Amino acid sequence: MDADVVVIGGGPGGLSAAETAAAGGLKTVLVESSEVGGTCLNRGCVPAKTWISAAHLLKNTRLAAEMGLIKASSESEPGGMALDSAGFAKLQSHMREVVGVLQKGAASNLKKAGVQVVRGKAAFLSKKEVGVNDGQEVVRFKRAVIATGSRPVELFPKLPGFYDTDDVFGVPDFPRSVAVVGAGAAGVEMATFFNGAGCRVTVIEVMDDILPFADAEIRAVLKREFKKSGVNLMLGAKVAGASSQSGRCALELEGGGLIAADATIMAAGRKPNSVGLGLDKAGVGSDVRGYVNVDGSMETSSGGIYAVGDVAGKARLASTAHREGVVAARNILGTPDRMDYRVVPNIVFSDPEIACVGPTEDDLARTGEEIKVGRRHVRALARAQAGAEITGLFKVMVGKDGSILAVHIASPSATEIIHGAAVAMAAGMKADALAEVVFGHPTYSEGIILAAADAVGGRPRHA
Numbered sequence: 001m002d003a004d005v006v007v008i009g010g011g012p013g014g015l016s017a018a019e020t021a022a023a024g025g026l027k028t029v030l031v032e033s034s035e036v037g038g039t040c041l042n043r044g045c046v047p048a049k050t051w052i053s054a055a056h057l058l059k060n061t062r063l064a065a066e067m068g069l070i071k072a073s074s075e076s077e078p079g080g081m082a083l084d085s086a087g088f089a090k091l092q093s094h095m096r097e098v099v100g101v102l103q104k105g106a107a108s109n110l111k112k113a114g115v116q117v118v119r120g121k122a123a124f125l126s127k128k129e130v131g132v133n134d135g136q137e138v139v140r141f142k143r144a145v146i147a148t149g150s151r152p153v154e155l156f157p158k159l160p161g162f163y164d165t166d167d168v169f170g171v172p173d174f175p176r177s178v179a180v181v182g183a184g185a186a187g188v189e190m191a192t193f194f195n196g197a198g199c200r201v202t203v204i205e206v207m208d209d210i211l212p213f214a215d216a217e218i219r220a221v222l223k224r225e226f227k228k229s230g231v232n233l234m235l236g237a238k239v240a241g242a243s244s245q246s247g248r249c250a251l252e253l254e255g256g257g258l259i260a261a262d263a264t265i266m267a268a269g270r271k272p273n274s275v276g277l278g279l280d281k282a283g284v285g286s287d288v289r290g291y292v293n294v295d296g297s298m299e300t301s302s303g304g305i306y307a308v309g310d311v312a313g314k315a316r317l318a319s320t321a322h323r324e325g326v327v328a329a330r331n332i333l334g335t336p337d338r339m340d341y342r343v344v345p346n347i348v349f350s351d352p353e354i355a356c357v358g359p360t361e362d363d364l365a366r367t368g369e370e371i372k373v374g375r376r377h378v379r380a381l382a383r384a385q386a387g388a389e390i391t392g393l394f395k396v397m398v399g400k401d402g403s404i405l406a407v408h409i410a411s412p413s414a415t416e417i418i419h420g421a422a423v424a425m426a427a428g429m430k431a432d433a434l435a436e437v438v439f440g441h442p443t444y445s446e447g448i449i450l451a452a453a454d455a456v457g458g459r460p461r462h463a
């Protein structure tokens with residue numbers, strides 16, 4: 001089979017690269033060993049957010065009960081609302097439906113764009129050939145895009161009751177207690193779901209803090225909320241051993257201590273899917289961890305071969321993978337384009353949600369640049385008081401020349417609100433100009449203009 005472009009992997013990076021190349025008139029073949037949509041759709045963003053949406057519904061119901069708007073259904077559960085096995089089974093079938101709808105959408109978009117999909121595992125045979133399923137089929141290409149993504153790091157063998165983010169969405173029984181290993185975005189989201197669903201949750205993190213990309217004050221908000229809602233957050237704790245007995249998991253901690261739980265979820269990092277890809281045969285270089293080296297146009301060390309998404313190890317988000325795929329395809333089409341990672345929102349669907357764009361205050365302090373920091377507490381917003389969700393903080397970091405260097409938020413809907421800040425930063429807007437924009441009232445988004453006004457010493461506004 002001959003192709004102008006072969007794309008290996010059908011996650012967000014591969015899909016956008018293939019669709020952009022095909023829309024540009026190139027004969028494009030996409031090789032996918034599993035389901036289109038990749039980690040994001042099948043084992044990541046989408047299932048996780050379906051779970052978290054359910055936890056959010058339960059939380060709102062609990063809030064309604066606390067406010068006396070409805071009666072709690074049981075005395076034994078906090079607020080009377082927790083997920084049981086039957087409820088979890090319903091949620092799982094809803095999740096499968098959501099994934100199915102979006103898979104069909106992805107397959108239909110590929111078809112409409114004219115991308116030919118080949119099922120199988122691909123590996124380079126040379127700089128111009130990819131073999132599928134041990135070379136049973138050969139695709140001769142002019143250009144290639146590697147979009148094979150990443151997989152969870154295996155900390156211990158998969159004993160009964162032990163899951164990683166690849167298989168946890170298929171957990172057969174609803175656990176009443178969960179241990180989560182790792183407090184990055186995936187671990188925090190797992191803790192948020194299981195805690196919101198009424199389980200006992202312990203989070204074990206080897207580093208001394210959660211979510212390293214988030215500002216310290218913003219992290220502190222979430223840590224306080226975890227504590228208030230009963231999550232046992234163990235920072236600076238290392239798992240030294242794991243065992244499984246009679247359907248219960250046990251985690252031994254270094255220096256003593258034992259955590260027992262119905263289920264353990266390992267969310268302690270990911271590694272690139274680059275082993276067995278035949279990178280050496282194609283002359284594609286990678287770093288010591290296996291991430292494929294790319295330049296700003298997403299081209300690898302082998303001319304005409306590009307790499308995008310998690311396997312290229314840049315931001316390791318579905319959002320950036322999608323944009324990197326477009327950049328690679330545009331360069332293949334002869335329209336020069338480059339990635340710019342300066343304004344990439346990092347979002348976490350915790351409670352409250354966390355959303356950050358730009359460096360933390362501590363990172364900025366390390367550069368020695370003089371900065372101004374504006375703050376607005378969520379509880380000072382009329383929208384927050386009206387909705388009885390008052391926890392959180394907005395921070396806007398501003399440079400000497402008035403440019404917006406970073407915006408970090410812990411707030412209900414932070415994962416939506418952050419994009420107003422990202423647009424302002426991408427457009428090069430100054431903080432005083434942002435503070436003067438009229439935002440709708442009463443909204444959580446007002447926190448951005450109020451924090452910007454605070455940073456530049458603007459007039460206090462009502463909100």
Ligand SMILES: Cc1cc2nc3c(=O)[nH]c(=O)nc-3n(C[C@H](O)[C@H](O)[C@H](O)COP(=O)(O)OP(=O)(O)OC[C@H]3O[C@@H](n4cnc5c(N)ncnc54)[C@H](O)[C@@H]3O)c2cc1C
Pocket residue numbers: 008009010011012013014031032033034035036037038039040041043044045046048120121122123147148149150165186273277308309310311316317318319320321
């Ligand atoms: C629990 C969880 C939650 C997440 N939530 C978010 C979120 O809210 N927002 C966000 O932006 N990101 C999120 N992410 C990260 C996001 O899922 C990834 O960054 C994104 O999927 C990477 O896209 P990709 O195209 O690089 O690779 P992937 O999505 O991993 O897709 C790679 C594809 O390549 C295929 N493949 C691999 N090797 C081969 C081969 N040799 N031949 C053929 N096919 C192959 C795989 O089967 C897979 O389908 C989350 C991740 C996890 C685990």
